[in-house]
Amino acid sequence: MSPEIAFDLDARIEPGAYRGLRAAVGWSEPVVGDAELAAALARTWNVVAREGRRVVGIGRLLDDGALYATICDMIVLPSHQRQGIGRGILEYLVERSATRTIVSLVATAAGRPLYEAAGFRLESRGSVGMLIRPA
Numbered sequence: 001m002s003p004e005i006a007f008d009l010d011a012r013i014e015p016g017a018y019r020g021l022r023a024a025v026g027w028s029e030p031v032v033g034d035a036e037l038a039a040a041l042a043r044t045w046n047v048v049a050r051e052g053r054r055v056v057g058i059g060r061l062l063d064d065g066a067l068y069a070t071i072c073d074m075i076v077l078p079s080h081q082r083q084g085i086g087r088g089i090l091e092y093l094v095e096r097s098a099t100r101t102i103v104s105l106v107a108t109a110a111g112r113p114l115y116e117a118a119g120f121r122l123e124s125r126g127s128v129g130m131l132i133r134p135a
């Protein structure tokens with residue numbers, strides 16, 4: 001990884017930067033306004049990877065502080081992928097949730113190898129991950 005990459009912990013993610021990262025990896029535009037989006041982004045514990053002032057990657061942790069935590073929005077700009085930035089972000093999120101009973105996530109095909117390398121599995125002690133997409 002380039003020595004110019006810095007990781008900000010417990011970081012604020014601006015709605016504009018968030019929308020830009022999503023668009024860069026082909027994800028849908030969130031159908032909420034900036035105020036609502038900023039509030040949502042402020043409810044998670046965020047890791048932001050920066051190159052100078054530019055945001056090049058993010059990861060978010062939805063955490064109840066005691067039992068359960070969920071990792072979401074792991075995104076690294078295509079121009080900066082396969083340089084260890086995603087792994088770096090994930091390590092901070094996993095470290096932050098080290099004492100939780102369950103740490104869960106929904107993996108894209110792109111994310112799966114990274115998560116498997118970090119120990120995430122489709123099944124654990126007979127339980128499997130399930131999800132629906134109401135909106």
Ligand SMILES: CC(C)(COP(=O)(O)OP(=O)(O)OC[C@H]1O[C@@H](n2cnc3c(N)ncnc32)[C@H](O)[C@@H]1OP(=O)(O)O)[C@@H](O)C(=O)NCCC(=O)NCCS
Binds near residue numbers: 080082
């Ligand atoms: C998933 C994502 C965040 C990974 O970020 P990244 O910075 O490229 O990941 P890293 O460079 O830290 O990769 C760490 C390891 O994960 C694995 N990995 C990552 N991307 C991979 C790919 N496309 N194919 C195979 N293995 C991959 C490799 O083992 C890699 O280590 P290596 O490069 O030494 O072989 C990034 O590809 C991305 O933003 N994808 C689009 C959005 C997305 O789908 N996010 C996941 C949401 S669940």
